[in-house]
Amino acid sequence: MWMNRALRPHVSRHPLTKLSKRYASSSSRPSDAPLRLAVVGSGPAGFYTAYRVMNKVPNVKVDMYEALPVPFGLVRHGVAPDHPEVKNCQDKFDEIASSENFTFIGNMSIGHPGHSAEHGTVELQTLMRHYDSVLFACGASEDKKLGIPGESTLSGIYSARGFVGWYNGLPDFASLEPDLTRGDEAVIIGQGNVALDVARMLLEDIDVLRKTDITEHALALLAESRIKRVHVVGRRGPMQAAFTIKEVRELMKLRDVAFHPINRALIPDDPKALPRATRRLMEVILKGTPDKALGSTSKTWSLDNCLSPKHFLGHENSPANVASTAFDVTKLADPYDPQSRVEPTGETAILPSDIVFRSVGYRSVALPGFDQVGIQFDEQRGIVSNDGLGRVTRLVSDENAQDVASRQMPGLYCAGWLKRGPTGVIASTMSDAFTTGDAIADDWLSGKDFLKSASPSASDGWEGVRRELGARAGRVVTWDQWRLIDAAEKARGRANGKEREKFTNTSDMLAVL
Helix, strand or coil, X not given: CECCHHHCCCCECCCHHHHHHHEECHHHCCCCCCEEEEEECCCHHHHHHHHHHHHHCCCEEEEEEECCCCCCCHHHHCCCCCCHHHHHHHHHHHHHHCCCCEEEEECEEECCCCCCCCCEEECHHHHHHCCCEEEECCCCCEECCCCCCCCCCCECEEEHHHHHHHHCCCHHHCCCCCCCCCCCEEEXXXXXXXXXXXXXXXXXXXXXXXXXXXXXXXXXXXXXXCCCEEEEECCCCCCCXXXXXXXXXXXXXXXXXXXXXXXXXXXXXXXXXXXXXXXXXHHHHHXXXXXXXXXXXXXXXXXXXXXXXXXXXXXXXXXXXXXXXXEEEEEECCCCCCCCCEEEEEEEEEEECCEEEEXXXXXXXXXXXXXXXXXXXXXXXXXXXXXXXXXXXXXXXXXXXXXXXEEEEEEEEECCHHHHCCCCCHHHHHHHHHHHHHXXXXXXXXXXXXXXXXXXXXXXXXXXXXXXXXXXXCCCECHHHHHHHHHHHHHHHHHCCCXXXXXXXXXXXXXXX
């Protein structure tokens, strides 16, 4: 492929002949050698990929690395507390982890500094020396920002990711302390399922939440909440929104909560002509809450459409606190087209905002060490460069920097949000993980090149990593030890009449052991 120099993307300058030095030729692999696979991240993407590989490769050893002492990623810390059925996949993950060919290495980060003195850290280059393959499945650890005035300077503005992590007991957000007592109006910017989860937590009867695994600290603050009116704001209309029917229906069914009617012009006159899934969703929105008239309930919510956030405004008497949000009013070129473009109208609308939640998406970040080993990370999309099937790739050039080509990085793979971006639910993550698992298995069984170990013991996995780290390995949490933490949380929950009471800091988790 020939490119004009001005249009050529940033590429690695390593000559193609040097790329092979880090990798092992398939001809040097003993026929009975096990595939040693390191999985970075213990969420659904990591577990489902490991499961697929373990079912397709006869001789495989999987070591799963997790920064926290506890597993399951967003299943534990992202799924809404009142959706326990979604967490049933944890039973399957426990079955996978119970295999003699699987090792869980909790409380161990890849490249990142530890969260405590007992936390372990391993460099990516060290990991690659001891495995045939490394799978990156560590999800999205940041959230997207709006980039508008007041967002970073006014208090009372929170990320939905932080709020969800707070009520789900994620240690990173244990000290969030959102102030839910400033007033009665909340604005949630974004119209995806996470935004509707946040709205439901703000509007749900506190006695219903008491029976879930929401943290006691979050329950205490939600019980004091003064919020009565929730705006779920989107730049486009309901036909373009990312939420699904389950989340909308749940909000409609909340006790003592009414829905403000939608702008009827944004939905076709005859929804029956729409595709089935879209038709059903529009029918739920149009029906609203006919059994709960506005003015007859203590709380209400609305879908506020065609509003693009422009500026957060401080309170006149408390200038450091958010008081309202200014929006540019937009219009849709075709309100009924799911892909309709947005056009400005020149008008401005202002919504009272005693508290604001930003819910415009999650964002993956590059792991420390990616640059050193040549892994290219797309900062704009928040993904590792890959072939769409999970094989990590990178653009390389010849010595004259003229020809540019995409090359697979042998032995390196990705799955989940780090592979395709932060979209989809657990079911789609499973399908995506199976695709990556198939790629790993097919490459191994067909004799393709994988990672090359620098030591004669070639690919000795966690045992080799632990020997190299020595005291720097910290206090590793095994799967059996996770089960002790799990049992302790369930015992704490029974004392409060609920399924579990999560530990919200790693010190308390480790103290169980």
